[in-house]
Amino acid sequence: MRELWYNNGEFMKRNTLRNYIQELLIDVLKSDFPLHANLDFSLAEPPNRDFGDYATNLPLLLAKRTGNKPKEVAKTLIPRLQGLDRDREAAFLEASERAGFINFRFYPEYLLKILAQINADGGGFRASQAGGGKKILVEYFQNNVAKPPHVGHVRSAVIGDSILRILRYLGYAAESDTHIGDWGTQFGILLSAYKEFINSGGERTQIASSPIEELNKLYVVTTQKIEDQPELLEKGKQEFAKLEKGDTENRSLWEWFVAVSAEDFEKYRVLLDILPFDHALGESFYLDKMPEVLADTKKLGLLTESEGAQIVNLEDKKLGVAIMVKSDGATTYLLRDLATIKHRISRQKFSKILYVVDSRQAHHFQQVFEIASRLGYVKGSGMLLHVDFGFMSLPEGAISTRKGSVVSLKNLIEETQKRTLQIIEEKNPSLPKKNMVARQVALAAIKYFDLSHNRKSDIVFRWDEVLDFEGNSGPYLQYAYVRISGILRKLGQPPPAQFAGRVKKIAFDQTEMRLLRKLAKFPDAVEDAAADYMPHIICTYLYELSQDFNSFYEAVWVLKEKDKELKNFRIALIAACGTAIQRGLGLLGIEAIQEM
RNA sequence: GCCCUCGUAGCUCAACGGAUAGAGUGCUGGUCUUCGGAACCAGUGAUGGGGGUUCGAUUCCCUCCGGGGGCACCA
Numbered sequence: 303m304r305e306l307w308y309n310n311g312e313f314m315k316r317n318t319l320r321n322y323i324q325e326l327l328i329d330v331l332k333s334d335f336p337l338h339a340n341l342d343f344s345l346a347e348p349p350n351r352d353f354g355d356y357a358t359n360l361p362l363l364l365a366k367r368t369g370n371k372p373k374e375v376a377k378t379l380i381p382r383l384q385g386l387d388r389d390r391e392a393a394f395l396e397a398s399e400r401a402g403f404i405n406f407r408f409y410p411e412y413l414l415k416i417l418a419q420i421n422a423d424g425g426g427f428r429a430s431q432a433g434g435g436k437k438i439l440v441e442y443f444q445n446n447v448a449k450p451p452h453v454g455h456v457r458s459a460v461i462g463d464s465i466l467r468i469l470r471y472l473g474y475a476a477e478s479d480t481h482i483g484d485w486g487t488q489f490g491i492l493l494s495a496y497k498e499f500i501n502s503g504g505e506r507t508q509i510a511s512s513p514i515e516e517l518n519k520l521y522v523v524t525t526q527k528i529e530d531q532p533e534l535l536e537k538g539k540q541e542f543a544k545l546e547k548g549d550t551e552n553r554s555l556w557e558w559f560v561a562v563s564a565e566d567f568e569k570y571r572v573l574l575d576i577l578p579f580d581h582a583l584g585e586s587f588y589l590d591k592m593p594e595v596l597a598d599t600k601k602l603g604l605l606t607e608s609e610g611a612q613i614v615n616l617e618d619k620k621l622g623v624a625i626m627v628k629s630d631g632a633t634t635y636l637l638r639d640l641a642t643i644k645h646r647i648s649r650q651k652f653s654k655i656l657y658v659v660d661s662r663q664a665h666h667f668q669q670v671f672e673i674a675s676r677l678g679y680v681k682g683s684g685m686l687l688h689v690d691f692g693f694m695s696l697p698e699g700a701i702s703t704r705k706g707s708v709v710s711l712k713n714l715i716e717e718t719q720k721r722t723l724q725i726i727e728e729k730n731p732s733l734p735k736k737n738m739v740a741r742q743v744a745l746a747a748i749k750y751f752d753l754s755h756n757r758k759s760d761i762v763f764r765w766d767e768v769l770d771f772e773g774n775s776g777p778y779l780q781y782a783y784v785r786i787s788g789i790l791r792k793l794g795q796p797p798p799a800q801f802a803g804r805v806k807k808i809a810f811d812q813t814e815m816r817l818l819r820k821l822a823k824f825p826d827a828v829e830d831a832a833a834d835y836m837p838h839i840i841c842t843y844l845y846e847l848s849q850d851f852n853s854f855y856e857a858v859w860v861l862k863e864k865d866k867e868l869k870n871f872r873i874a875l876i877a878a879c880g881t882a883i884q885r886g887l888g889l890l891g892i893e894a895i896q897e898m
Numbered sequence: 899g900c901c902c903u904c905g906u907a908g909c910u911c912a913a914c915g916g917a918u919a920g921a922g923u924g925c926u927g928g929u930c931u932u933c934g935g936a937a938c939c940a941g942u943g944a945u946g947g948g949g950g951u952u953c954g955a956u957u958c959c960c961u962c963c964g965g966g967g968g969c970a971c972c973a
Contacts, residue, residue: 342914349917359916366953401917402953446973486973585973611971620901621969628971635973664902665968692904693967700966729936743936755911760904760966766923767910771936773922774911781936789933830914842912845921856929856938876933898936 318825319416320345322391323356323406330382331360338367347823354396354405355819362402372402380404410810413818414871420821420878421797427824427885433474439581439646440466440476442658443571446483447563447584448492448517451570451711453694453763454660454701460749461691461757462658463576463891464837471889472832477580477652481642482567484560484584486635490542492517492559493552494534495524497541513562539630546632560584570711575745576891591641592633596626598677614673624669639670643686644679654685656835661690661758689835692760701763709763718744721769726898733897742893743777750776753890754841774845779883780895782848786880787896789860790873797877798870813854817875820850824882828889837890844886851879 324345332339341363348357361376368375376399383404387394396407420427442462445451451459462478469476499520500506509516528535545552564582571578596612599605604614610629616622626637646652657667667688674680694701701707722740726733733739751768755761771777790797827843830836860876863869884894 344914344916346914346916349913349919353917357917362916362953372953403917444973483973488972609970613970622901623970625970630971632971634971638973660967661903662967663973666973668902695966697909725936730934758903759911762910764910770923773936775922775936777936778922781934785934785937792933833914838912842921849921852937853939855933859933861933897934 318829319393319408319822320356320826322393323358326383326386326390327358327360329386330379334378334382335364335368338364341367348403348405351816351819353400354398354407355822356406357403358406359403361399361404365402373399376402376404408819408822410815410818413822416822417818417874417878420881421874427881429471429473431473433469433472433476435473435475436654437650437652438469438474438476438654438656439479439650439652440469440656440658441479441481442466443576443579444481444483444659445563445567445570447489447560448514448521449483450514450518451567452701453709453711453714456574456711456714456748457691457694457752458658458660459571459574459576460752460891461689461837462656463574464753464840464889465656465658465689465835466577467889467891468828468832468837468840471828478577479581479583480567480579482560482564482582482584484556484563485586485589485638487539487542487632488521489545489556489559490540491524491528491535491538492521493541493545493555494537495520496555498524510562512566513559514566517559517563539632543630543632560586573715574711575893585635585638585642588638588641588645589633591645592637595637595640595644595677599626599673602677604673604676614676616669616672619672621665621669621672624673636666636670636673639666640674640677640679643670643674644677647679647685654687656687656689658689658691660693662693664688664690687835689757691757692755694761694763696763714748714768715744717765718748718768722747722771725771730898739895739898742895743771743780743898746776746780746887746892747771748776749890749892750779750841753837754845756838757836776892777898779844779848779887779892780898782851783880783883783887783894784896784898785855786851786876786883789876790880791896792861793873797873811854811858813850813857814872814875817847817850817854817879820847821875821878821882824886827886831889840886840889844883844890847879847882847886851876 327343327345328339331341335341341360343358343360343363345356345358348354361372361379364370364375364379365372380397380399383397384394387397391412393408393412394406395409395412396405398405440462442465443451443455443459445455466476466478496517524534524538528538541552545556596605599614605612605626606615607613608623611625612627614624614626616624624636625634626640627633643655646655659667667686671680671686671688674686675683680686696707698707701709719740722744723736726736726740726743747768752761754774823843824847827840831839854875858872860869860872863872880894887894
């Protein structure tokens, strides 16, 4: 198949079947309906897979513009499309009108060519060049110093990790940054809490065993005390002010907090099995860049004083006021974010920054983006994007530190792994490397649970659902891959490479055709997932693909098939299916395993 | 008070303005002389209420009801 050109915003040069049809439709529109050449038609899977592979609503839209009936419009479009197709790929078995839509169906022989290509070296499902090496930064898993990560951080981590993998797969020069929260008033509170702890006879070594947890305890206890003793908050603010001014004792304590936390974060990253970060610059890294931002703001006359604080008024955009410097002279998160943006764009040359942060910060990012735009740090819209996600709650209500209902990242993984090991002991006690497998299955369950939901939805965390490995779950996908691996292992040799789809005379089983048709849509799923930074689209696709594989697996035999060509076809089919699952899971940060 | 978001089967979630609203789970009943049953097949069951725009609305607009979140010195 030749290279197809299709311009849909950022996506150029993807050779997918869907883009091929899209190209035909646009060409016909341009030559036959030049007045409506820019019509925004749809091209998607039809509601019923018996209708065909793809469907477009173009006749309905054209009918409205031209005053004709959809059926009539379709009748003139279809021969033109078929004619173009004959000159180009000769892919269509059928293009027919139904209820104002045109449904397209590919020749089985054509799909066999696609199948051969998927299995051939350098063929389908390889990383693409679509991104053209454009530099994009993805920021996620923003840990805070002295705060252990919990299920909420897992969501940011796995969504960000998946988006990074997808962008890289599509040929972007995507880089990651954790943007550690290592600055702010909370460190004043922590400093005073720690000093109090030492003064009352505590030892530094008591902290050192598990620093993040111990420091967090001190912090939590103090914030609880603040409710009754507001003077403690003032004390904390004073300690932070000292820190900002460079007080030696506070500075060295802070450096210690940051250092021990950084070690722990790396452990958590490894525990979660997400990609290493390209950058791990904390908020404090940008401190010396804040004066520049303030100067820029002043120069443009955006900065005003109000009740002792320095603010930017965004009331005209209904965004309220943004505080840059507090009345006590301390800087804000917002100002540090602006300094960060300036650095990332002017120094690091990123052309786009994605913030994978929960939706509660939508207002904050709107303010930041608006100010960055007024300051001229970004050109046009779309350089800065809040990839927001809904937050997690428990069946009994919101996750609350005070009620102790927080599920820590560590606990989540350990519990799930324990449960997985139990299941393995029941189902496959002789499995080698049980612990390693249990870890991969557990991570699959956890990551898939997070990734399979539309990221914008709020979700309810339920242990019994995370630990349910049947039905739509990560382990279900892994299991399909295990079955495929099992067959290929028994085959004892690599799948026949020369298979080129010569099984014309065979009546295909319905499950075979369904699997083959679904397989050809892998690139669509990746493209759609990338377009809106929605990994769950890949989850849905892989789940449907695995379902189709399992139906196929129940319906026909592969190794016991006597007809040699048919057997080779089936081997090629499952080999390609395995490739799709393995690569697809890879884009989700989930390991495809051979046995479980 | 203002702003943002979300209300879809009993439960947890899908659905570029399109065709008969899909899954999982639950429950009921089946499949098996396993290439691994963490499977397959069938049945059950839903768009909060009311208007509007449209050839067509879960999707867009208005309104009411009900959740969640955010609104100057937290990040």
